[in-house]
Amino acid sequence: MIISPDQVRNLVLEKQIEQMEEEKMNLRLDMDVQKLEIEKLRKVKNKAEGDLDSLKTDYKKLCFSMRTAGLGKT
Template identity: 80%
Template sequence: MSNAWNQTRRMKRLAVGPMKTPEYNEWRNAELEKKIEQMEEEKMNLILDADVQKLEAERLRKGKTKAEEDLDSLKTDYKKLCLSMRTAGLGQTSEQWREKIQVEKNKTDRWERKFQEVQARNEALEKSLLENRKKKRRTK
């Protein structure tokens, strides 16, 4: 039995061997070289793509950092503006402004009345003074 197996094994080798012609070997080697070149090109493209992605990620990180800095700056400016508006009274509603204006008008009216009273008093004092001077002149 082992002889029979060896004979079929040898026959299979003989049958497979002559099918590979030199042209087939050349064509196969050329195809393998093409595939190797394609794979190397793909590898280079992948490396370049990875480099481009790294550069893009770095650019995005820098942009994000800049945007965050700008946002922080805007927040600071906004807080300063709100504070200055509060101290200047610009952040009030129209009703609050009306109340403030009314209060100021009331103060103005009060000062105006006091001024008129003082003016009237001064005029009365001046008249009294003139009359007293006239009386003194007459009595002399």
């Protein structure tokens, strides 16, 4: 069986298309994983910011209580 140059070219192109489709699928999976990681980091960041705000509030209350009780003076 003799394969024409056009058939060879078509086979090569089909193989390249298959490889590109596989790479595209892998890139989509990578993108999905990165989206999940970003969402997880956002949740951690938001919790940390909330904790920081809570600590700031507690610190202000403590300073006010110390001033009221006269403990802040030396």
